[in-house]
Amino acid sequence: MPLQCRFYENEFPEIGDIVVVTVRAVENMGSYVELLEYKNLCGMILHSELSRRRIRSINKLIRIGRNETVLVIRVDQEKKYIDLSKRRVSPDEVQRCQDKFSKAKTVNQILRHVAEKLQYKTDEQLEELFHKTAWHFDRKAKVKGLGAYEAFKKAVSDPTVFDECDLDPETLKHLLTDVRHRLMPQAIKLRADFDLSCFSYEGIDAIKVALKEGLKLSTDEFPIKINLIAPPSYVITTQTMESKAGLEHMSKVIEVIKEAIMKEQGNLVIKHEPRIVSDTDDAELAKQYAELEEANREVSGDEDDDENEEGLDDEDESKLRVLELFSGIGGMHNALKKAGIDFEVVAALDIHDGANSVYAHNFNKDLVKNREISALSTEEARALDCQLWTMSPPCQPYTSLGNQKCGNDNRASAFSHLVHLISQVKPPLIFLENVKEFYKSDSWDLLIESLHSFQYQVLQFILTPPQFGIPNRRRRFYLVAHLTESNLCSSFVSKSEPIQNLTLNEEFPALPDCDCLFCIQSPMKQISQFLDQASKEFRVLEREVIVKYFRAMDMINENEIISDCFTKGYSKRLTGTGSILQFCEPIFSKEYLDRIRNENDQSEIERISNSLTLRFFSSAEIARIMCFPEEFSFPETQTEMQRIRFLGNSVNVLVIAHVMHWTFGKHFRK
Known part of the structure; x- marks a missing residue:
């Protein structure tokens, strides 16, 4: 069985702590849950503690398999009773707890993976590793969960952080490798939108000068780009590792442009304040550029019709x-x-x-x-x-x-x-x-x-x-x-x-602007990079189904780097149609589940099935895995089963794009 360890040094939570739990059973008086940060200790949320309002439907407030953020209101360590409340947690507290949980979970996964590589046999060995590393940094920072995460994050660029942990060379090597793999910072994209106008005699020149003043603040750390959408609308973008500093720098650039244009009796109006944007936002911006470029194409009125038609035909x-x-x-x-x-x-x-x-x-x-x-x-x-x-x-x-x-x-x-x-x-x-x-x-x-x-x-x-x-x-x-x-x-x-x-090589060159393993030798992507947010409703498998099909299903977790081919029968059949995802703690490695399946021990299968929470991949997740662009979507009238069926009959976009590029695409690039 995979090794387990609680996230924090204290074995039980304290009264007043806000924790993350997974709902395991909903009974008449309350719901039984497992505390994910405390090695799945059992707790209960009384139904009277679910909401401050009158409860019309329990199922709308709490469901089996769903994660909840709750307040600890009673702890009996001797009897191992833990009572919890959902209604006493504010939205801000939920956000802070989720942030802490996410960071502590990352540290926990890193150390468990290190223990697996070092072939630890017992939970006690893993706990000793936590004492030397994660819990040591939590004690030092006096912040439960966050101290370890910040130390691990710092170790990406400064490995000496672990010098005080008394680790042997082999453990240190594996730990640094995992930390760098999981916590290497990724550039964050920032963007702001504004209207810039000046109606004086030299208005166009004044706008150019103002924009150049803003571009003077471009640095290696904050490379500034300004693009025209359509007069008078402009967009300013940058990429940085530090979102807060980047947003402040972008605001400063806008202020410099505003001061410069106002000196010439012009005006700058911010349409959207500086903000973090996603790849989808980037794609939408590129689409805007393309549409406006097409709309703004002009044909000179001095040319005759034949010349115009000839130019269009050539294009x-x-x-x-x-x-x-x-x-x-x-x-x-x-x-x-x-x-x-x-x-x-x-x-x-x-x-x-x-x-x-x-x-x-x-x-x-x-x-x-x-x-x-x-x-x-x-x-x-x-x-x-x-x-x-x-x-x-x-x-x-x-x-x-x-x-x-x-x-x-x-x-x-x-x-x-x-x-x-x-x-x-x-x-x-x-x-x-x-x-x-x-x-x-x-x-x-x-x-x-x-x-x-x-x-x-x-x-x-x-x-x-x-x-x-x-x-x-x-x-x-x-x-x-x-x-x-x-x-x-x-x-x-x-x-x-x-x-x-x-x-x-020359015969099989890299696809321009592609960041895949083949083109730039980037790491193999994990399943987690293709998943929807945890708040989305998923199709969860019942325990009876898990037991019945345990030997037939390909069960994986978000840290895996492989999944089975998704066919049109996925979610309709459980055999040979695609992988099933574990999405709640405890998470079992694929190797462990395969071994249990091969040993064919029915009692062990039933025991493991009690701890497994499995769900189907959603159609949106399958589309990402098949490399369809983020803006790709289905008509709202189509069911999830229909969408999965169509994807199962479709193709992997990225692989085909490479084959096209190698054979004829390079002759027809835009």
């Missing part, structure tokens, strides 16, 4: 014209954007109304058409005049969970028709994705024979997301074909076998 011809076949929810479309390709989707064809509604929700609704691919005529395909055909045909005829009839499956008939269309239309570029079992199937034989007979150069890949630092098994076959006689882009050399092992 259109520079884009890669794309036909999406089996377009689904738009995975290929997102991959083209991720690869930085200058493209235009002419049509997106799919037979499934639900998938088409997702595509239309995220992109131009006029692009998507409900069409049976096998009914697409040669004349229609030729009239679309597309240079790239992308396709992700149904995988069920080939997958190990399907019937494996391959080309004899009725669902493969559309693909056979598509091969015929390729032989007639001969599109310059073809991109195909499917399960790895597609390789060497009779459908693959048919496609390869046709491509070679019409002088296509072919590159094939079998790749999986962990090669790019994404913690999800999804091994897929990719094929890119380029018509030799086409001068659309420089040709590549065909290879008879799929490429499976990658090395960063």
